[in-house]
Amino acid sequence: MKGVKIGLEIHEQLDTKSKLFCACPTDYREAEPNKSICPVCTGQPGSKPFGVNEKAVNAVIKIAMALNCKIVTNRPVQIRRKHYIYPDLPSGYQRTSEPIGTEGELNNVQIHEVHLEEDPGRFFLREGFVDLNRSGTPLIEITTEPVFDSPQHAREWLEKLASVLAYLDVTKKEEGTMRIDANISLNNGSKVEIKNINSFRNVEKALAFEITRQEDLLRRGLIVDRETRHFDEKMILTSPSRKKETEEDYRHMPDPDIPPLLIKKELAEKTKETLPELPQSKAKRFVKQYQLSGQNAENMVSDPYTADVFENVAKTVDPVIASNWFVGQLKKTLNYNSMTLRDSKITEKQLASLLKLVERQKITERAAELTLREMVLRPEEPAKIIENLGLLEFGDLNTIVKEILDKNEKAVNDYKTGRKEAFEYLVGQVMKITKGSADPETIRKALKRGAELK
Amino acid sequence: MKLNEKVSRYLEKIPKSKLNAFISINKNAEKDAEKIQRKIDTNAAGRLAGYVLAIKDNIAVSGMRLTCASKMLENYVSPYDATVVKRIIAEDGLIIGKTNMDEFACGASGETSYFGATLNPSDEKRVPGGSSSGSAAVVAAGLCDVSLGSDTGGSIRCPSSFCGVLGFKPTYGTVSRYGLVDMAMSLDQIGPITKTVSDAALVLSVINGSDGMDNTAIKTKEDYTKFAKQKITGIKIGVVGEFFDGCDHNVEKNVRDGVEILKSEGAKIVDVSVPKTPIAVPAYYLNMFAEFSSAMQKFDGLKYGFRKEGKDLNDTVAESRSSLGEEVKRRILLGTYITMKEFRGKWYSTALKARESIRHEMRAALKKCDLLAGPTMPFTAFKLGDKIKDPVEMYLSDILTVSANLSGLPAASVPLEVKGMPVGMQLHADTGSDGKILFAAAAYERASK
Amino acid sequence: MDKPTIKKVAEVARLNLTDEEISDFSKDFDGILEQFSKLHKEKFGEGDAEEKAAILRKDGTQLDNAVAEKIMDNAPNKENNLYKVPKGSK
Incomplete structure (x- = not known):
């Protein structure tokens, strides 16, 4: 496809026992609502983040290494606050690190950067329910350069990425933990971002829809707005997000509660040696x-x-x-x-x-x-x-049964009209070919099934 | 006197006080007293056994309300204990109640509380200072033994100065902030307010030390009680000229007399300069606004606190947040403004640079001497209502206290022996040298009595 | 600060302000920012940046069910232990 530029942002949960900034378990799938929570991950007044989960930091370094990124070891990596108020975000800001790895590459796709962040809780917006068990679960975010030229290319590459992650064995194994934002522009026009897509197939579908939509607008001489859209899985279409523009000013700020991460060169080198x-x-x-x-x-x-x-x-x-x-x-x-x-x-x-x-x-x-x-x-x-x-070393019973049934149409019809001796004849024929090595009961079952299909 | 008798006396005295200094009283205080007394009787009690403490109402005590003197948290019951509270209870300190304060610590006078202003025990027509207004007033008025306050830009030292008690803000990172409701995370520090230096040293000894629940509390636990007994012979005290600029004559005289007393106790006095003092207020307020607006994001009326239903989700959040008081809103708006894309370069980035340069100057001055001395506040307690309508004037009154927070330094307001309204002498030390302040304060205490 | 700017800031800060508040703050902010613009006349030479590093924590869990319950006791509205809030839109 000409002029199509697609970039991806992939969020995947890291496989840790506890959350990123507190000791609550990351078992939100099994836990009853709002049970795996503490003052930290629910943003209670006065709570502060604990130390950063070491396993999560190491997981990000490992993934960044596997994606051939440069690890940021020459300067402190700040944990920053990204401000927006939404029911799933108990503190009113999300903690996200500066890039830990930059300028990577996987299967000829350039990786822009890789960083660590915390997952929000879950907001069931149709019902207005909030469960904060997931809040604070460590996530890795991987951002590619806008180098995909088709939805299919994006999907195929995502499968490669998923495979690399599976090898590294530091992300959650359960289905559906990966969430993807895809941005797309046509002929260097406005960039449209499709948020929160939950499968590779849907990434392909959403992008395909978006291309058709944008091409249609352009054909009619209309303008493609720079905006955020959502993918509707059932309708297979994207629709504009209703968030206001002013909310897009996240007012990023280094989190005063957490001094920056200092990643030692030696740690990066050691991690490289442990890559599978x-x-x-x-x-x-x-x-x-x-x-x-x-x-x-x-x-x-x-x-x-x-x-x-x-x-x-x-x-x-x-x-x-x-x-x-x-x-x-x-x-x-x-x-x-x-x-x-x-x-x-x-x-x-x-x-x-x-x-x-x-x-x-x-x-x-x-x-x-x-x-x-x-x-x-x-x-x-x-x-x-x-x-x-009843499968035999020289062939399989069903094939033999089928042959016998095909050859003996009359006996089959007789059996169907209720003549038991016709059936016994067919059994005998099969036994003759299998030289008695097949179990008669199995032969009978296979014949009955076969005859009914005729 | 047995602890239960002492507690009963306080519990009788508190409701009769007109100071409006408490927001909540511990309903189990008498039972707690009996338990601790039993330990005292069997010699099994901790270091704070016998002490009755009041806690500023922005510090979490499990099972008690944590209101921050705000309508937003009027009915919020803390599900957990702050680290300092855990440590106090572990040493058998008794918590009698939670003290009044400026709403979310926004104020220098004690007047912005949703529950009404606290009054100054020395003169009920005057403000007690803020924001730890109640914590200073209850100690001064004898409604408890010692208290905890929090200090972001002077909130322990200002009311201590106005009420005539000792207020100590430790080096940033000495005391865990876990359980202290944020005002400005990089500036906030909990500290004791007491009548005597030895009490301050004891309380600080109990509450200090690193904590896995606060990434910034990294100092190894120390015992400060030994410092209160040291002599100050040979200690060099720098008197900062700029700290007296624009200061009331009476305050200046009392503070200079205080310095003389230290001199007579053996301290060497030198003159030092901190030329950036005039920009301390803007540097402080801009940094604090930015962090405060971030800290206040969590109050959305959805998980806890005041909720007012609006026409949709966004409106419900905005309506609920609108229950916050005027000064709180003012600071949220200014903090939001200076960190927005269009304006952050002009304001927030400049404020960060200004902060670093003040820190540099303060620490440079402390390379020339052990302690910096000056007044805590440029004036004594003003009348209720005098400054509340003029935010600029109110902000400027913090000029002498904010540099310690911007620099992470320890600083205390030491009550001076004066006639009339109380005056505090402020002592700063280099980071980690909190003990030096304690033994200078102790020397003053001994000499002035 | 003009009123449209205050309205925009209030929207980002999620505060509903009355017209009176908007005009009061508008006056206040001009005075405050003018006072603070002192900073722009200053030259900042040397700075003392603090050098600190994040503390890393071993991956282990700890959960206090009683605290979790008390956290939910503060919910202004809940159903089946889920926070109940106004419905949202995508």
């Missing part, structure tokens, strides 16, 4: 070490858990066969069940034994896929599943 192998380098290694296709390698490394399981499976199974299964049937099955490999609880050993059967052509691909579907839901040794499902 990140997806990009891992993918390169996979290509080299296992002779995988670049696509397969990239696909597998996006989730660190999957990459680890793959490497263990590849110790006993041909890596190319294994990788084809990982990015093919395994991924498809997991996606169908909205699961990750970790969620499924399938063990490396189980996966390896299944893929060994495939490698040695002991079962058909079709049978292996059916086994996998069952494994995803009820992880067990594949041999046992194969037996239970």
Whole structure:
């Protein structure tokens, strides 16, 4: 798309036990409303922030390092107050640090800066309810330069970023903790900001809508206003935010309650040494070490858990066969069940034994896929599943049943009109082909199911 | 006298006082007294056992109201204890009540309280000074033993000077601010108001020391009681010429006499200069306005405090905030103004520079001597109503007290032996040298009696 | 300070002012800012900036349920332990 410039601001919760400036737990998802609170995170008169949560600071440094940022070690990093009054913000200001990392880069996208801030509470605006359990949870904010040229580009990059964050293992694992603001301008026109989008898909949708809207305005010779908009997930459109312009003056001020952070060079260097192998380098290694296709390698490394399981499976199974299964049937099955490999609880050993059967052509691909579907839901040794499902080492029962049913149309019709001997005939045919290795009860079930479908 | 008897006497005396110095009384005071007395009887009591304390009503005491003398917090009950309160209770100090003050500490006269002005015990037609008006008045009037005040630009020292008691503002960072309702976070400090130097040293010894709940309270705990006994022979006291500019003749004379007494006790007297004194008031007020407007953002009527429903969310917030008093609103507006994009360069940035340069001058002067001496206030307590209509004049009366806060230095107002309305002599020391002030004050106390 | 400026500042500060307050403050502020403009005539040479560093705290939790309850006792309005405030708009 020509003239489209998109920049992103990503907020993600850091994985700490306690909040950024007080010792309250960050368990707002499970806790009853307004139970994980104290004078500090509810802005009670007289309360002051405690020391800054060290784990949160280190997490930001780690992420900044992984995004190839320069760490600010040569000057103090102030914690500043960003003033605005809103029900979710108990002190009337949000504490946010100056940049901790600057001038980074990930997958050819320039990172403007990375900093630490506190999450507000939750305001359920339709009902007028406020829960302050979340208030004070540490967040990282990552800001990119406006370098994306399409909504799809933005989404794809966000997936890469999510993958890097997953490797670093310092952010919250739960779904939906990431919140994204996207800014967009067309042909160097006014910048429109879309606030608080909660998924990568929605980022793409919101931006696509925004492009259409702005193009339409420009085509009609109208002006695109510089403004903040909200994305409506259900209607798939953006609408202007009703906040007043004067509220945009945040009157930033160094927080007098918190002296600035001083990040030592040595800490930054030490953090660099502890960085895990990140997806990009891992993918390169996979290509080299296992002779995988670049696509397969990239696909597998996006989730660190999957990459680890793959490497263990590849110790006993041909890596190319294994990788084809990982990015093919395994991924498809997991996606169908909205699961990750970790969620499924399938063990490396189980996966390896299944893929060994495939490698040695002991079962058909079709049978292996059916086994996998069952494994995803009820992880067990594949041999046992194969037996239970009546899948045979030379083929799968359902395929045989289908063949028999197709060949014996008359017997099927007879069975449907109630002639039991016709059914027994069909059972006999299947048993003949399977040479008695299949369980008769399983054959009967498979036949009944198959016949009904005809 | 047993502590419970002492408490009962205070509890009888307080309602009869016309000073309007208390906002709340501890309902459990008598029970608390019995408990502490039992400890005293078994020799198991802490350092403050036997002491009856009053606490300024901007310091949190769990279960008691924390009003800041404002309609906004009229019915707010503190859910927690300030660190200083925890430390006082741990040493068996008894809290008898919460004292009146200027609303949210905005005032130098004690007149801006939503609950009405506090009166000066020496002359009920005069102001007691502010903003810790009640805390100074209750000590002066004998309604408790000692009290705590807070000092942002002189709020402990001004009323101590006007009421004739000892008011001590410690080095910034010596006492935890956790539980002190913010006025200007980088200037606020809690300190004792007492009749004697040894009481001030004792209370300070109990409440000082670093605290994980206040990032700026980083000083290691110290015992100050030893300082009250030291001799001042050889101590160099710098008399600051600028501190007497525009000062009442009577105040100047009394303060110079006070310095003479210190000299006769063995101190060396030298003349020093702090030429930036005339800009201390604008530097102070601009910094304070900016921080105060930030601190006051939290009072939105949504989570606690006064709420007045408006036509929508924004209006409800604005209506609720409009219950704040005139001086509080004035300061919020000015603080907002000077930190807005268009104006901050002209005002706030300049104020920050001015503050640094005053700090530099004060510390340079303290390199030439151990203590700086001068008056606490340029005049004695004025009449109620005299200055309240003129904010500029009211602000200018802080000229001698604000430099200590801007510089983070310790400073005390030492009551002088005078005829007529009380006069305070102010002593400043370098950061961390709070003890020097105590032993100079103790020397004066011994010599003047 | 003129009245439109005061109105704008009041809006940022979220204060509803009466017309009388606006004209009173307008007069006050001129006097105060004039007094404070002394600063602009000063030259500031050397400054003493304070050097302090934030204290870092180990990540550990502590929660006092009784305090949390007392915090909610001060709510001007609540339902099912949620603060009840006027509804909002996006």
